Amino acid sequence: MRFENTGIENQTAPLTRLDELMESLGFVRAGQWDYERVTYDRKFEIKNDVFYLRVQGYAIEGDVGAHRAVIKLLKPLLGKHYYPHGVEYGDGEHFPSSLVSQCEAILAKVKEGLANIQNA
Known part of the structure; x- marks a missing residue:
């Protein structure tokens, strides 16, 4: 599921500040980067x-x-994990409405945090 019009797509932020923001909201970057x-x-x-x-x-x-990058964000996704195949993001997936609402609230906090970073 792709979240539309969250206000975070196409926003930019320095990587170190973005890492701090996302970690504070429960996101993990771990080894998922190049x-x-x-x-x-x-x-x-x-x-x-x-x-x-x-x-x-x-x-x-x-x-x-090198931890010296400016990152431009894409549209957020919500996916369901299927063992052992991985995560599916397709339109045919069913997502509980309470989960979708929770994700929308988290993404609103990401947007707010990005605004704070850009206004600092």
Whole structure:
């Protein structure tokens, strides 16, 4: 599921500030990066299902590996994990409405945090 009109897509932020913001909201970047891209995931476990809210971005300046990059964000995704195949983000997936609402609230906090970074 792709979240539309969240206000974070196409926003930019320095990587170090973005890492701090995303970590404060429960996202993990871990090893999910290369020198040009980053992926932040937040895991949700509901009953026996696992879901991931994913925010991706790419460097428009600098190098992610050197921690000196400016990241431009893409549209956030919500996916469901299927063992052992991985996470599916397709339109045919069913997501609990409470989870979608929770993700929208988290993304609103990301937007607010990005505004604070840009106004600092």
